[in-house]
Amino acid sequence: MALDRYPCLRAFLFPRWTPLYLLRVAAVAVFSLLFFTFVLRPFVVRGSSMEPTYPDGSFHFLLRPRYLLSEPRRGEVVAVRLAGERVILLKRVVALEGEEVAFREGVLYVNGRPLTEPYVKGPCDWELPPRRVEPGHLYVVGDNRSMPLEQHDFGQVSRGRILGAPLW
């Protein structure tokens, strides 16, 4: 048999079920579980509010410790948690606490100045009177501004609900 000539390959592909090997398997399983729960959590996008940046059905990883040592900045995409962590909202930060946000003829204004948003591709006709972001909050909006304003979930969210950021 060809594998007999490569004992290392054979041992890798057909390992012997020794206690040490089982311990290694258990350690890898526990590490993977912890890593993919608390560090990189896989998720699938459902819905079109972040299109075209994050299309419906696309697969990504959520980097949970992303904001452990830093604060979300304008333009970054963040994950907002709801009651638990199994369902998250993916949104883009457009304004920080204390800033004033408004939409005029589809253009986003922050502190009275239009914001350049290269990630917004479709046409937009949103109108929203100015409002100030409260302390401890961030203002988040999806990239898909072609959908009617009433159907789009956006607004200010408590900083404590930011769970992390997508890896890409």
Next chain:
Amino acid sequence: MVIGKKIGALFLILLAAWALWAAFPTRKRQVLRTLKALSRAVEKEGREGDLAAAAAARKVSAFFAPRCQIEAEGYDFRAEVEREEIARYAFAARGRASRVSLRVYDPVVDFGPEGEAKVRATVRLEGEGEGDGGESFREVHEVKCILRKGEEGWKIEEVSLVEVLRR
């Protein structure tokens, strides 16, 4: 033979433990079961006659107290609805959708001093409109509910939508 008997005894002990666990659920499990049963009652797949839709709508309304408080933060909506109204609304909604599903995620149950159960969870309601060009819909909300146990089991007395993103 002795080993076989030991395995049999162990199996019987496990079976008895499982039967006890299933037959005498804790209050928390009773509430979670109620929410799961509500999800199943809301579920709709394919065409449904008026009679079946009415029966399903009545089944959905049976999860609510005779008078239920419904509140939506951010929409300035607060109303007290009767069970019959919920049944009528569920019937109308089922007629407009060819597929409906309700999922409850991450429910956290706390019990108040008067025995009421306070649940905080994320719910996802999704489906498709009736007809070939039926538009699909998907609503995700964080909700707070208050359930109280009566003679007919746990009933939902209050539902409020939590405003996570405030415009």
